[in-house]
Amino acid sequence: MSTPLNKYSQAVSQDPTQPAAQAMLHAIGLTKEDFKKPFVGVASTGYEGNPCNMHLNDLSVVIKEGVQTADLVGLIFNTIGVSDGISMGTPGMRFSLPSRDVIADSIETVVQAMSYDAVIPVVGCDKNMPGALMAMLRLNRPSIMVYGGTIASGCHNSKKLDVVSAFEAWGEKVAGKIDEAEFNAVVENACPGAGACGGMYTANTMASAIEALGMTLPYNSSNPAVSIDKKEECERIGVAIRKLIELDLKPKDIVTRKSIENAVRLIAVLGGSTNAVLHFLAITRAAEIDFTIEDFQTLMDKTPFLADLKPSGKYLMEDLHRVGGVPAVLKFMLENDMLHGDCMTVTGKTLAENLKDVPSLEAGQDVIYPVNQPIKESGHIRILKGNLAPEGSVAKITGKEGLQFKGPARVFEGEYAANDGIRNGEVQPGEVVVIRYEGPKGGPGMPEMLKPTAAIMGAGLGKSVALITDGRFSGGTHGFVVGHIVPEAQEGGPIALIENGDIIEINAEDNTLNVHLSDEVLAERANNWKQPPYKFQSGVLYKYIKNVSTASKGCVTDL
Numbered sequence: 001m002s003t004p005l006n007k008y009s010q011a012v013s014q015d016p017t018q019p020a021a022q023a024m025l026h027a028i029g030l031t032k033e034d035f036k037k038p039f040v041g042v043a044s045t046g047y048e049g050n051p052c053n054m055h056l057n058d059l060s061v062v063i064k065e066g067v068q069t070a071d072l073v074g075l076i077f078n079t080i081g082v083s084d085g086i087s088m089g090t091p092g093m094r095f096s097l098p099s100r101d102v103i104a105d106s107i108e109t110v111v112q113a114m115s116y117d118a119v120i121p122v123v124g125c126d127k128n129m130p131g132a133l134m135a136m137l138r139l140n141r142p143s144i145m146v147y148g149g150t151i152a153s154g155c156h157n158s159k160k161l162d163v164v165s166a167f168e169a170w171g172e173k174v175a176g177k178i179d180e181a182e183f184n185a186v187v188e189n190a191c192p193g194a195g196a197c198g199g200m201y202t203a204n205t206m207a208s209a210i211e212a213l214g215m216t217l218p219y220n221s222s223n224p225a226v227s228i229d230k231k232e233e234c235e236r237i238g239v240a241i242r243k244l245i246e247l248d249l250k251p252k253d254i255v256t257r258k259s260i261e262n263a264v265r266l267i268a269v270l271g272g273s274t275n276a277v278l279h280f281l282a283i284t285r286a287a288e289i290d291f292t293i294e295d296f297q298t299l300m301d302k303t304p305f306l307a308d309l310k311p312s313g314k315y316l317m318e319d320l321h322r323v324g325g326v327p328a329v330l331k332f333m334l335e336n337d338m339l340h341g342d343c344m345t346v347t348g349k350t351l352a353e354n355l356k357d358v359p360s361l362e363a364g365q366d367v368i369y370p371v372n373q374p375i376k377e378s379g380h381i382r383i384l385k386g387n388l389a390p391e392g393s394v395a396k397i398t399g400k401e402g403l404q405f406k407g408p409a410r411v412f413e414g415e416y417a418a419n420d421g422i423r424n425g426e427v428q429p430g431e432v433v434v435i436r437y438e439g440p441k442g443g444p445g446m447p448e449m450l451k452p453t454a455a456i457m458g459a460g461l462g463k464s465v466a467l468i469t470d471g472r473f474s475g476g477t478h479g480f481v482v483g484h485i486v487p488e489a490q491e492g493g494p495i496a497l498i499e500n501g502d503i504i505e506i507n508a509e510d511n512t513l514n515v516h517l518s519d520e521v522l523a524e525r526a527n528n529w530k531q532p533p534y535k536f537q538s539g540v541l542y543k544y545i546k547n548v549s550t551a552s553k554g555c556v557t558d559l
Contacts, residue, residue: 005245008117008141009039009073030073038117038245040067042076043107043135045121045128050083052124052203055194055225056148059234060122063146066238067120072245074238075116079106084126084448084474085163085197089419094445096127097472098544100282101557103131108138118142118241124195126202126475129210130279136215136251137286142244143251144237144346145216147207149225150317151195161190162198164311164474167450171458174423195225199310201475204317205272206279208326209263214254214345218354222325224318243348255287258340261299262351265338268303268379269329269368271312273475274394274483277381281554293383293392293552297511300379303338305398306369311478312380312398315367323365327358336371375399384482386514387522388468388494388504391486392552396473397508401480405466406505407432409498409515414438415471418452422459429464432504436495437532438471439488440548440555444534444541450474453481466506468513470495472551482506482513484551490531497525 004010012021013035025035042064046056060076067074082092082099111119118141121132129147136143154161169186172178196203207221217240223229244250260280267276277296284291307329309315320326333339334355341352361368369375376399384393397403410431412418418435427433433452440446449471456465457479466480470488473481487493494515498504503516515522536542547557 003248006036006038006117008115012115013039034073037071037073039073039075039115040241041111041114041116041119042067042074043110043119043121043132044076044078045081045103045123046078047081050081050086050125051151051191051194052083052148052196053081056122056124059146059148059230062231062234063120063122063237066235067241068238070238070242072238072242077110079103081125081128084202088448088474089415089451093447094443094541096448097440097446097555098540100127100131100279103128104134104138107132107135111135111139111141116141118245120144120146120237120241122146122148124148124203126206126275129203129206130283133210133215133283134286137255137283140250140252142241142249143215144241144244145210146234146237147216147220149195149223149227149230150204151198151225152192153198153316153318154190154192156185156189160316161186162310162316163190164199164450164454166190167454168458171455174455175459177458177460193226198316198318199475200270200272200307200317201311202273202275203475205267205270205276205475208270209267209272209276211326212266212330213259213263214343214351215251217346218327218358219325222317222321224321240346244346247348249344249348252287254344254346255283255289256343257289257291259343260284260289260291262339262343264296264299265303266330266333268300268305268381269333269338270307271305271309271380271398274381274396274473275475277394277484278472278551278554282556285554285556296381297383300381303379304371304374305376305378305380306371306374308367308369308375311475312400320367323362323367324359327355328361329368331355331358332361332368382508382511384506384508384511384513386512388513388515389485390494391550392484393482393486393513394484395482395506395508396477397480398478401463403508404506405432405480406503407466409434409500409502409504411436411498411500415447415449415452419455422452422455427456427461427465429461431465432506433465433467434495434498435467435469435471436489438469439490440551441534441545442488442490443471444536444545446472446551446555448472448474449483450477453477453479468495468504468506480506486550486552488550492526492529492531494522496529497522
């Protein structure tokens, strides 16, 4: 006997001992005929306060209409979001990474509690995507993710702008390179409307990787937010989710070790965000796949960095879409033996089958370099270990900054002190800026350091200064930077023991991060170190401090 399509929702819609549930379902407009259909939750992360998410509630309505047309019951619900760009550099940024797990928990809660047969998360900003995917994997019910798409570029003085342009303009202003009027012009023109940040920052990184993973329809990650392509994609979701329900094809059938490798190798080719390391460690945990930061490094070692995309390059996601989009990049990778083509996807076809009729990258394009002329022969994300990071750290080295850096430490007790120090001219060429007590417990919430790194770039120090932290970086960060240092300072890691002038050496060739101090000196300093009190003693961030794992384990909260 075949499994009914409404195998979860029938518990409330068909059971005669659940009259109250059925009365409530009638109250929302459902009929007895609807009760026989699968219930599909449409999980919107839409809210008005962020361009990445401002249009998602509207897209959710389009998706629901398609679900209804496919003879299913579509039910929209909402979960939270935090704008990284708006909260960046403020105390609010401490809530960004924790929001990933709140999103995962809330989607899992609603779908389980309401007995939905399938779920379609509609996502925008950085933490929406990994949070939604973690929930989809925990639930393991037919699911498709829909990314709201990238923002169009801004423009000022015939120069393309994006959100990072605003941060770097601030650095130029404090360095005296531009005046207040020019600074304001950049800020006012950087973000023209709806859509996620335009470069290969965390949102576009995760969207692209999840498409490679097989959990979205083709072109989902590169279809721009404000485009007919995005609207038409949303209209097709209903038919696609019905097919998944009929096939009983679930996330854990699609997210496998091989599909994870596809996703990580695409991140390497595109020069994606270091946040992908945190998120894929969490995603693979939800998928019950054994995957470590060392596995991330192995895949980076055998994959070239080929995309001339911001933040280290010159192009935006809209330019990649123009020359063929993410499917054309995946086809290019498949043709060059960089992908497992036999992985299943949410279309009910394999990745290779999806790519068979996809047009190749546009002839003459220069967004994606040839394999034999890479920007860097191996991936830009490096997992560094040494006496400063015994349990690992994550560097973003594109090769444009060089592969090694050695210099005296300039220590700051947190991001705000670093911002003040950069503004006041305390950071000198040749130094290694150390920003500590910004880890998952020390921050808390492991805030992103886009403001200080953008200020360093804007001040013209990008090629002469390195920065290390137990915090993390925005996908918009570029330069010689190392984050995710484990153990973090709050836990007494070696980064807590560094003093001004200590010589720090970063080596992206042998993947090491060391301070030139003997074990005896480090041990003596450790004996004299006293753990500072946690910055929160109640509320969401206190719960996060008490539950979060290290960055090398993905900052998950369910260990």
